[in-house]
Amino acid sequence: MYFTGGEPLMSPLARQVLTRLPARGPDATYTLITNGTLVRTHQEWLSTTALDKVKVSLHYFSDASPKAIANTRIGIATILDGIEAAREMFERVELNTLVQRENEHELHDILAFALDRRMPVQFIELVDTDFNAGRKGSAIGAQGIIDHLRTLTSDEEVEVSGVGQGRRIFRIDGIAIDVIHRELGRHHIGQCGTCPVKPKCVEGFWSLRVDHAGGIQPCLLRDDLRMDIRPLLDDPEAIPAAVARHVSAFTEGTL
Incomplete structure (x- = not known):
């Protein structure tokens, strides 16, 4: 089960929901998807939850990028501190990064940050929806990060079975790096x-x-x-x- 938003930790219901998660079966997990900005603020009660994993959306690696992409004044230091707070509480912390024209120059830094901390990361191509129609000009393909990953490892596989979008999976020193790649097609049922x-x-x-x-x-x-x-x-x-x-x-x- 994924708890996502918007930013779920902004909800007044977040604490009462996440601290009262019922016992799960052997095949169930609880994952919080967050932008990281409020993790440190809520660390005391978050540490008591039954969450299995925290996934932080890291679309930036400078103070300029949050302003350009999300029109926010929140600095990158707050987001990176949120990631460290999550790592202090949970064994499984992962990153996801939306590949955009405004952060293209920072993708290698984000990857290096993740690998240095042995955190899996997923790079996701920006796709056209009614929600993000205003950001259509920001969409770029993931081929650039794929080419870079191929200089770092030869361990690559493609997953297109099941449903959803196809993805490429790279492994570097045992760390999984996923790239959601539209060229692999979509799969429906x-x-x-x-x-x-x-x-x-x-x-x-x-x-x-x-x-x-x-x-x-x-x-x-x-x-x-x-x-x-x-x-x-x-x-x-x-x-x-x-x-x-x-x-x-x-x-x-x-x-």
Whole structure:
């Protein structure tokens, strides 16, 4: 399960949700995805949570880049300190970096930072969505970082099985470096086959989102496929089976 946003640690519900996570099964994990700016602030109670992993979005490596990309005055030192705070609390801390024109010159530094601390990192190409339409000019391919990685290692594999976007996986001294690469294509299932907005799809089906309004959504482009679980809140034990039926109908194309 991933807790993401926006920035989830800005939510007034973050503490009560993350400190009350139920016991998980053998195949379940809890991951917090954060921009790192509030990790140190909330370190005291975050250290008591059952989170398995923290994934920090590190799209910058200078004070100029946050201003250019996110129009924020928060400096890079705050983000890097948040990463160190996460490493003090959790064994598994990873990075993800959105590849953009404004941070292209910093990608090698971000990679070196991750490798020096033995943290896995994922480089993600910026894709066109309605949400980021205003940043279309920032989109660049990942070929540059791929070429650089090939100078550092010959351990490379391609993963296109399953669903979602294809990715290249590099390993340097045992550290996994993922690159989400659009040239490898997208992979869809079930409901996607006849989906009227499939040409706009940028990721395929790879996760189930739960929003703050009680909705469960297998596809962010299709509000008509959203499941409202609020009517089931009085009977929490019925929720897993109902969600499983919804997801099965989606993957079978019968929803």
